[in-house]
Amino acid sequence: MITKQIFPLTYIFSEIKISLLTVTLIGVVVDIFPIFFPGFLPDIPISIATTLGIAISILISFxxxxxxxxxxxxxxxxxxxxNDxxxxxxxLKMYMDPSDPIIKTIAYRQIAWCYSLGQSLRKTDPLKNLGGLVSELELKQxxxxxNVPLGILNFQIxxxxxxxxxxxxxxxxxxxLEGTLARLTASMGKCERIKNTVFPTTYRKGLHLAIYLFVxxxxxxxxxxxxxxxxxxxxxxxxMVFFFLEKAAFRLQDPFENQPTDTPVTSIARTIDINLRQLLDETGIPQPIESNDFYVM
Structure with missing residues (x-):
């Protein structure tokens, strides 16, 4: 997630550099072409470009x-x-004996579930960083x-x-407790739905083509x-304005793609890790994940 209002221009240009190079080529060709072929390219009324620009603005806004x-x-x-x-x-602390070691076991599994869910949504190793949070036998299983996060929830039963x-x-x-586990399962399903529901690619391609026609x-x-x-x-x-807004929308539509615009699932999982360890009255609590340059993951 981008955390700063001002971010590097290099990030902007890295996102749209191919499009800007194409626009530069179009401008050079349209300007030089009449030199070799006079009268071949007609003068287009500015109103056509203006109308198309307004239409593009509406589409990008949508x-x-x-x-x-x-x-x-x-x-x-x-x-x-x-929250859950x-x-x-x-x-667990309210309904059970606070000294029962099973509370710590379930809490650590919940921490592992949060890390694993974020990693699986980003298509990275869902077992990474789970050592010490689940037993060796559970890790092997x-x-x-x-679906590793679902397997961890299954251990909680x-x-x-x-x-x-x-x-x-x-x-x-x-x-x-069953209600809380059900809500966690539902939240996992919502994340998977967002991840697996593809935004229509034809919409983006059509919008991209419209911007080139406008140029x-x-x-x-x-x-x-x-x-x-x-x-x-x-x-x-x-x-550049059109392409950057279009690219920003493209990044936002997929919030689990391991990009600076992602939902900061790793940072949130670390926050949960800290909170649950505090509830267990532990020491040596890990530090929150700090912003990396202009974003946090």
Whole structure:
């Protein structure tokens, strides 16, 4: 997630450099072509480029709104994960003997689940950094799981059932814990839905093509028949706004792609890690993940 209002220009240009190079080539070709083929390229009324520019602005505005909705939904889901993770440990301390070691076991599994879920959503190793949070036997069992976070949640069932069977947990308390686990499962499903629902690629390709057409019509319009360097500079500046907004919307629509614009799932998982260890009255609590340059993951 980008955390600073001002971020490097290098990041902007790295995102749209190919598009800007294409615009530069279009400007140079449109300006030089009439020298070798006089009268071949007609003068286009500026109103055509203006109308197309307005249409593009409306389309980009719509895409930015839709993409932000997806990003914001992902952020809200992870906010729910924070709340339910804290609730799980608080419920265990409330309903069970606070000195029972099973509380720590379940809390550590929940920390592992948060890290693993974020890593699996980003298509990285879901078992990374789980050492010390789950047992060696559980870690070995998870290696054969296609959905590692679901496997970790599955581990949480047996100790709760055992506590209930042994009479250490009453029916009401069990229902409350089951409700918390159900909400965590639902949150995982929401994240997977966002991850696996592809934003229509034809929409982006059509919008990208429309911006190039806008550049061509603008370059061929009479008011922009200027010195080639100045004309190309104007084309690049105007198109840069469209391309950057379009690229920003493209990044936001996929909030789990290991990009600076991601939902900061690793940072949130570390926050949960810190919170749950504090509830367990532990020392040696890890530090929060700091912003890396202009973003935090």
């Amino acid at each position: 895409k930015v709104n839709q993409s932000y909705d997806r990003w914001w939904e992902a952020r809200k889901v992870w906010g729910e994960i924070v 993770s804290r609730t799980l440990v608080l419920q 998870l290696q054969s799981q296609k 047996d100790p709760i059932r055992k506590q209930f069977d042994e009479g250490k947990l009453d029916g009401f308390s069990r229902l409350q 061509i019509f603008l370059a061929m319009s009479e008011p922009l028949r200027l010195f080639v360097v100045l004309e190309v500079f104007i084309l690049v500046i105007i198109s």
